[in-house]
Amino acid sequence: MEPIPVSRVHINVLILLATAVLFMMISWCAGVADLPRSGGNPRFDWMPRAGADLSDVGRSAILQFPGWALALLGLTVGGQVVLRAERARSSLRRVLGLLGGLLALTALAIVVLAVAAVFADVDTLSTLLVVIPVGAITWGVAVECARFVAPAFNAQRDIAVAQLRRVLDQRARAPRPTSTTLRAYSCLVVWAAGVGLMEAAVLWPVSLRASATGFALATAVVGIALFLLANFTSSTLVQESQSTRIWTRCWASVFYVCLVLVAGLNLMVLVPSAALGTAVVFLIGLLVPTAFVRLPTTAPQRLIDCSLGGALARILHDDLARSERTARHRLADLDAHAREATGPGVLGRLIRAVEAFRH
Numbered sequence: 001m002e003p004i005p006v007s008r009v010h011i012n013v014l015i016l017l018a019t020a021v022l023f024m025m026i027s028w029c030a031g032v033a034d035l036p037r038s039g040g041n042p043r044f045d046w047m048p049r050a051g052a053d054l055s056d057v058g059r060s061a062i063l064q065f066p067g068w069a070l071a072l073l074g075l076t077v078g079g080q081v082v083l084r085a086e087r088a089r090s091s092l093r094r095v096l097g098l099l100g101g102l103l104a105l106t107a108l109a110i111v112v113l114a115v116a117a118v119f120a121d122v123d124t125l126s127t128l129l130v131v132i133p134v135g136a137i138t139w140g141v142a143v144e145c146a147r148f149v150a151p152a153f154n155a156q157r158d159i160a161v162a163q164l165r166r167v168l169d170q171r172a173r174a175p176r177p178t179s180t181t182l183r184a185y186s187c188l189v190v191w192a193a194g195v196g197l198m199e200a201a202v203l204w205p206v207s208l209r210a211s212a213t214g215f216a217l218a219t220a221v222v223g224i225a226l227f228l229l230a231n232f233t234s235s236t237l238v239q240e241s242q243s244t245r246i247w248t249r250c251w252a253s254v255f256y257v258c259l260v261l262v263a264g265l266n267l268m269v270l271v272p273s274a275a276l277g278t279a280v281v282f283l284i285g286l287l288v289p290t291a292f293v294r295l296p297t298t299a300p301q302r303l304i305d306c307s308l309g310g311a312l313a314r315i316l317h318d319d320l321a322r323s324e325r326t327a328r329h330r331l332a333d334l335d336a337h338a339r340e341a342t343g344p345g346v347l348g349r350l351i352r353a354v355e356a357f358r359h
Contacts, residue, residue: 003156004337012143019108022049037230051117052124054110055347062110062134065103069141072100078146093148100145103138109134157334164327167320170238175294177314178305184314187306188230192223195285199267202277202296210271214278221263222285226308229256229289234316237294253289260285 027042079092114131117124150156178184196219203214232252236245264282268275291308304310 003150003153004333006150008143008147011101011146015104015108015143015146019105019112020102021235022105022109023112047113048118048120051113052120054113054117054249061256062107062138064133065107065138066141069100069103069138069145072103073141073147076148083198090152093150097146097149100142101149104142104146107135107138107142153334153338157197158332160327160330160334164324164331167323167327171317171320171324173238174316174320175237175313176297176299176301176304176310177317177334178307178310179301181314181318183305184311185227186307187311188226189219189223190306191288191291191308192219192226195219195222195281197286198281198284199278202274202281203267203271206271206274210274214267214271217263217267218281218285221259222288223349225256225259226288228259229253230308230315233292234319235314237313237316239319256289257286 024042026046027044030043030046036299069107076093076096079089079096083092085087111131114124114127118128178187196215196217198206199218200211200215203211229252233249236248239245239248260282264278264285267278267282288308292312293307293309294313295304295307295309304313
């Protein structure tokens with residue numbers, strides 16, 4: 001049975017990332033090749049020059065790309081009809097799909113260089129009228145070829161079933177969350193506002209403006225930091241690997257500490273007369289994540305609704321609910337694909353259509 005092609009979004013993102021990595025590597029190499037001027041930093045000034053050098057050659061080359069992409073797509077689809085062996089069809093799909101992905105990457109690279117060439121030579125602007133549409137056509141057709149680089153149908157189904165089982169097991173082990181998602185994020189805002197009020201009280205003797213600025217900055221920074229920390233670490237509540245739990249919580253905590261420290265240091269520089277009080281307040285802000293504790297199952301719901309542990313559990317609950325819907329939708333797509341595959345083939349449908357036409 002033929003597999004379901006990979007999502008267009010995934011293929012597009014993958015090719016974009018590959019293109020970005022390629023240009024970054026070339027830029028790093030350009031910087032290393034000219035250490036006295038670049039200091040080892042990446043250099044991007046090679047792109048306009050390369051685009052100008054490729055203006056004629058690249059335009060003539062990219063004009064052939066749509067034909068190549070259509071040929072790859074035709075070979076891919078035709079091979080699935082002609083070849084009988086499953087292994088042969090799978091090998092053909094993957095080889096031509098990889099070539100399609102490479103063709104899409106090359107077309108995107110030529111388009112980027114053509115755009116960069118305009119900054120070096122304005123006369124190359126007319127080239128974009130040809131390069132961009134042709135590159136877009138090549139991209140669209142080549143991506144369709146790349147979508148065929150997919151695991152076998154049975155492997156796709158096994159992966160989907162395993163994902164659904166893992167999500168259901170994690171939901172069964174997850175702690176009790178807050179009643180609603182709104183309560184969870186409201187709890188984060190209240191804790192952040194508490195830090196902001198303490199900072200406002202510290203800066204009140206200085207001036208009303210300094211107090212309002214301190215409240216707004218402390219509340220915003222601590223609130224954003226708590227939001228990011230909760231979303232980064234919610235999965236650790238049901239993570240079985242201890243090393244993964246420790247690693248995730250460590251780097252997320254370091255990120256949280258950096259955000260809060262930067263805000264605190266800025267306020268200490270802006271209002272040096274209240275530097276000691278600001279340092280104490282932001283030290284308390286650094287300790288706020290210690291309230292992300294898992295409450296016992298016997299705890300009343302009202303306590304969970306106002307706790308950071310309950311907010312963290314609600315974020316996890318929402319993430320797992322989305323994962324479960326995705327896994328079930330994937331299984332439904334695979335089942336529908338299997339039913340369609342067991343139906344009459346092209347010849348059978350053609351015979352039925354002729355018979356229906358006769359009647």
